[in-house]
Amino acid sequence: MFGFGKWRTIATALQKLIADKEDTKQVFIILQAMGRRSGIRSYKRFLKNDNAEKILTADKPLVSYLKDRDWLAAQAEGSLGRAYLDFTTTEQISADGLTQASVDGGGTSSELTDKHLLFSERQRDAHDLWHVVTGYGRDGLGELALLAFTWRQLGNPGILMIIAMGYHASMREAPQLRIGKAIREGFSIGRRAAWLPAADWEYLLTRPISEVRRTLNITPPDAYNSMADQVREFERAALAAAE
Numbered sequence: 001m002f003g004f005g006k007w008r009t010i011a012t013a014l015q016k017l018i019a020d021k022e023d024t025k026q027v028f029i030i031l032q033a034m035g036r037r038s039g040i041r042s043y044k045r046f047l048k049n050d051n052a053e054k055i056l057t058a059d060k061p062l063v064s065y066l067k068d069r070d071w072l073a074a075q076a077e078g079s080l081g082r083a084y085l086d087f088t089t090t091e092q093i094s095a096d097g098l099t100q101a102s103v104d105g106g107g108t109s110s111e112l113t114d115k116h117l118l119f120s121e122r123q124r125d126a127h128d129l130w131h132v133v134t135g136y137g138r139d140g141l142g143e144l145a146l147l148a149f150t151w152r153q154l155g156n157p158g159i160l161m162i163i164a165m166g167y168h169a170s171m172r173e174a175p176q177l178r179i180g181k182a183i184r185e186g187f188s189i190g191r192r193a194a195w196l197p198a199a200d201w202e203y204l205l206t207r208p209i210s211e212v213r214r215t216l217n218i219t220p221p222d223a224y225n226s227m228a229d230q231v232r233e234f235e236r237a238a239l240a241a242a243e
Helices: 004-019 024-034 036-047 052-056 062-067 069-073 080-091 095-104 114-125 127-134 140-154 157-173 180-192 209-215 222-242
Strands: none
Touching: 004 024, 004 157, 024 157, 036 114, 036 140, 052 114, 062 069, 062 095, 062 114, 069 080, 080 127, 080 209, 095 114, 095 127, 114 127, 127 140, 127 209, 140 157, 140 180, 140 222, 157 180, 180 222
């Protein structure tokens, strides 16, 4: 059970996230506050994986590859590395942005061992790779559907809280979009997929993205794709009306 202070922290972060959906810092606050047990379970599961030691003792962390735009650009056309580079270029984001949002949100727990910390930071840094391999965009629905996928993978109850908040906000603002089907699809795809926290991303970045998706058993998000354009158009119109 959470103490009153932690519940107050979570409630404050939720209020701020409702006020500004782009405030990623609040997401990290919520996930850290509610994810201690699920984080321990995930780390223990990771340690049982065949390539855990290879990942934990690598010369450099995953984020070094994700920040190396020249290395990403040198990967073959159609590779995950090139797809990730195109995604971050189009969205005007970088791996540094997630790192900063995490730091602003309080960073990681000081109770973690060095290896557990490395594992936790790796999951944070891989977030946009999850966007690319699943096919979910950074629009509001894409983020909610990816969170559904992620909950199936990690089990952090804070993720469910954020999904519920986003769903109810969408139903209030645009009930005609009927986004529930795409979110349910995210849960389903995440359940069937391989366990991404143990993925050897450094190798997979060099492989064709179609091969990566087969390896990870990730199927196309058809429900999301069928309504993504409509959702983005609504978001553009809402943004224009607010200016």
